[in-house]
Amino acid sequence: MITEGRITEAWRLLGTPRAGGILIVADHASNRVPEGVDLGIDGELLNRHIAIDIGVAGVAGQMVAENCKTGEIAAWLANVSRLVCDFNRDLDAPGLLPEVSDGHEIPGNVLCAQGRSARLSQFFHAYHHDLEAQLTAAEPALILSLHSFTPALATCDKPRPWHVGVLYNEDERAARIAIPLLEAEGLVVGDQLPYSGKVLNATMNRHAEAHGRPYLGIEIRQDLIGDAAGQAVWAERMARICRQVAATLA
Numbered sequence: 001m002i003t004e005g006r007i008t009e010a011w012r013l014l015g016t017p018r019a020g021g022i023l024i025v026a027d028h029a030s031n032r033v034p035e036g037v038d039l040g041i042d043g044e045l046l047n048r049h050i051a052i053d054i055g056v057a058g059v060a061g062q063m064v065a066e067n068c069k070t071g072e073i074a075a076w077l078a079n080v081s082r083l084v085c086d087f088n089r090d091l092d093a094p095g096l097l098p099e100v101s102d103g104h105e106i107p108g109n110v111l112c113a114q115g116r117s118a119r120l121s122q123f124f125h126a127y128h129h130d131l132e133a134q135l136t137a138a139e140p141a142l143i144l145s146l147h148s149f150t151p152a153l154a155t156c157d158k159p160r161p162w163h164v165g166v167l168y169n170e171d172e173r174a175a176r177i178a179i180p181l182l183e184a185e186g187l188v189v190g191d192q193l194p195y196s197g198k199v200l201n202a203t204m205n206r207h208a209e210a211h212g213r214p215y216l217g218i219e220i221r222q223d224l225i226g227d228a229a230g231q232a233v234w235a236e237r238m239a240r241i242c243r244q245v246a247a248t249l250a
Contacts, residue, residue, distance in 0.1 A: 015074035024075035028053035040107035055225030062235035165190035167197030167217035
């Protein structure tokens with residue numbers, strides 16, 4: 001059984017984080033649109049990659065469940081869709097409250113200054129304030145920043161060949177350990193692909209790099225974790241590799 005540590009409007013916690021453990025942070029783990037928010041879109045879009053990192057919540061949940069006896073892994077998950085508020089963006093980034101995503105207009109995110117401020121206060125600021133408080137209260141040995149990516153964007157026909165990507169900005173300590181471990185699994189690994197952590201790393205810049213906390217930024221291709229079987233494979237793999245990374249960094 002997964003222990004639900006706590007649930008708020010902005011985030012939910014699986015397990016109990018402990019000092020020296022592994023904390024999964026998943027900024028795009030939910031497609032939930034809370035009451036009072038109208039995005040003005042077809043509800044079917046909420047099941048696509050523009051709304052949620054498909055499979056991530058399942059991987060994180062299984063990682064926590066499989067390690068419930070030791071309690072070494074906990075997970076901090078977004079509790080709203082990235083279309084409501086994208087937690088992995090800087091405050092001045094256009095995609096923070098996206099008005100267009102992969103060619104789809106999001107009219108409910110065209111807000112006045114007051115509406116924008118209220119949305120950010122309710123979700124963005126709450127998420128990051130509480131995450132920082134949690135990290136300070138129980139400093140992990142490693143943060144796993146867990147995301148997934150679509151095999152191909154609607155705006156680009158070229159398929160993405162990588163099974164997994166490793167992202168980082170200035171701090172590449174964990175990345176350098178993890179990349180050969182992932183390659184040893186027979187995987188095609190993108191080093192700063194399909195995205196670069198030099199560009200898309202806002203949450204880890206804020207909570208890890210700014211404080212010297214080791215982190216591993218991971219993007220798993222969504223078709224590999226779209227069902228429970230795939231999620232189980234990747235949960236076991238990521239738990240094992242995260243332990244190896246944390247032990248090497250210690």
